[in-house]
Amino acid sequence: MIDIFVLLYISRILDMPPKKKELPIIDSDIKLIRKANELVEARYKFDIWETRVFAFMLTLIKHEDTDFREYQINAGDIVREFGLHDSGQVYDSIKSAGEKLLDKKVGIIRTLDDGRKEQFTTHLVASTATPEERGRGDYIKLSFHPALRPFLLELKERYLVYDIRNILSLSSIYSVRLFELLKQYQKIGKRKFRVDELKTLLSIEPNEYQLYGHFKGLIKRAEKDLLKHTDIYFTFEEDILKKKVVAITFNIFDNPNNQREKVGEKVKSKEVKALDASTEELERIYATVSNYVTKAKVKKWLKDLPIEQIEKGIAYTINYIKAGNTVNNIGGMLNTMVSTPNLYDKYEVTKTKVKKEAKKVQVNTALIEEKKAELQHIWQEYKIKEAELVQKLLSQNPTLRDDLVQRIQANNFYDPQKSLDENLQRDIIQGLKVSILSTMSKEYNTLTQYFNTKVKKTREELLALGYKE
The missing domain is CATH 1.10.10.10 (Winged helix-like DNA-binding domain superfamily/Winged helix DNA-binding domain)
Structure with a gap:
């Protein structure tokens, strides 16, 4: 087989x-595109031409640049890079895209020095310029908004680099x-x-x-x-x-x-050093273990071992210490753990299990509340339709009300010390009313059965989620 x-x-x-x-x-x-991870995951929406123009702008930033400048995009370059035709039409498109980018805002989740996160909103483009007269060599000039500097210049960690040919x-x-x-x-x-x-x-x-x-x-x-x-x-x-x-x-x-x-x-x-994420990984991993091993040691790990294995070994060591265990040589333990393939981390498993259980409880609680709200909605819908149907039946048969009242008052559960309206407020008399009307009207019986089925199904779903009545 x-x-x-x-x-x-x-x-x-x-x-x-x-x-x-x-x-x-x-x-x-x-032509490389570099952007901080926060900008990759930012909230913005481009059309395809805005995407192309912004991506091409990114390729014009040099790795060694320390400040923005005005970037010129020629229509012919866009035609050639993206394999397009008709440079005149392309120019109209990039000119329009530049103007729209000028009005675009981007929402970035950035991390503060104290570890807190905040929503940061800024414009993407600060200015655009186009030639006064159309002709040969049509172009558009754009400049990035200065607030984007931390996300596009002098990037040292947590950033993405790729060849623009991937998205052409x-x-x-x-x-x-x-x-x-x-x-x-x-x-x-x-x-x-x-x-x-x-x-x-x-x-x-x-x-x-x-x-x-x-x-x-x-x-x-x-x-x-x-x-x-x-x-x-x-x-x-x-x-x-x-x-x-x-x-x-x-x-x-x-x-x-x-x-x-x-x-x-x-x-x-x-x-293309930027393409090699090992620099970023080296700095990121070294920051977590710098008190115990040298940067050269971390560099050797990255050269010899899979990144996932290294991260698991570090996590195991940290979890082991957090669990109250004494380690005399943390650097030695780190080296042993990252060098161990297929490491079973019982501490991480326990932590993951606790998180999963907490998540399960959280999801269950949300689902229970959703079902309870659904049950309440069904009950309210029933009361409205039941009242409408009773009104309709009474208007069609004037003697129905007297017959219904006589049968309710003849029942052993009816309290003669209270008025009819007071009796009808009691659940047992309401149930009696429903039972009597169901025998007197096929339409009323059908309505009651329909809603009883909906209530029963929703209650069963609620109980299956662990809800205790």
């Missing part, structure tokens, strides 16, 4: 487009955004989002893609786009709760059909 994983692998390979012949790279071909052929703004969000986690190989969280990151409005099937179509399109045009591709898995997709896990892979040819050492030493 063929192994299922072999079948999946064959299927994945068959789905890939034929390998394209790559032209040799020269220095001028390399993407015609969907959502494919571009999803590419960047997954590219951040390329080395980890996996990224999970709640559905509502992913919609927010993609700047999808509440009235857009309300049906999950439509939203899934957007993701499927991005899946095909990235496989065809970029240096990564993905598969995805859905987390389902109560028949509803609540989260999506993306599995991220290097795309062998679109790997960019390695650049020469000359370019690498100057520009």
Whole structure:
């Protein structure tokens, strides 16, 4: 029998487009986009032309730049880079995109020095300029808003770098955004989002893609786009709760059909260092263990060991100490743990289990409240429809009221010391009224049975969630 994983692998390979012949790279071909992770995950919505113009602006920033300048984009450059036609029409598009970018705001979640997070909103572009007269060499000049400096200049940690050629052929703004969000986690190989969280990151409005099937179509399109045009591709898995997709896990892979040819050492030493995230990883990991090991040791870990294994080893050591265990040589323990593959971290498992249980309780509580509200709504809807039907029956049969009152007053539960209205306030008399009317009117009986069924089903769902009456 063929192994299922072999079948999946064959299927994945068959789905890939034929390998394209790559032209040799020269220095001028390399146009890198660099942006802080906070900007990658910022809240903004571009159309495809705004996306192209902003991306091209980013490639004009040099790695060594310490301040913004006015950046010029020629229509011919956009035509050539994005494989477009009709430079006149392209110029109109980039001019319009520049003007719209001038009005665009971006919402960035930034971290303060004390660890707190805050929502920071700023314009993206500070100014635009275009030639007075149309003609040869049409261009547009733009300058970034100064508030973007921390997110685009002198980046030292937590930033994304990629070759613009990855997005040149993407015609969907959502494919571009999803590419960047997954590219951040390329080395980890996996990224999970709640559905509502992913919609927010993609700047999808509440009235857009309300049906999950439509939203899934957007993701499927991005899946095909990235496989065809970029240096990564993905598969995805859905987390389902109560028949509803609540989260999506993306599995991220290097795309062998679109790997960019390695650049020469000359370019690498100057520009493509940024492509190698090891500098970022070195600083990030060293910051967590700098009291116990040298930076050279961390560098050796990164050279010899998988990043996930290193992070697991560090987490294990920290959890072990937090659990109250005494360690005389923390540096030695760190080195041993990060060098241990397939490390089983019982402390992390316990912590994860507690978090999952807390999350489960939180989700259950929310679902219980939702069901209780649904039950209340059913009851209110019943009271309205029941009152309307009783009014209708009494108007059709004037003697019905007298018959109903006589039968209620003849019952042993009726309290003669109280008025009829006072008796009707009692649950037992209300139940008696419903029972009598159900025998006197088939329409009333049908209405009661319908709502009884809805109430019973909702109560069962409520009890299944652990609700105690």
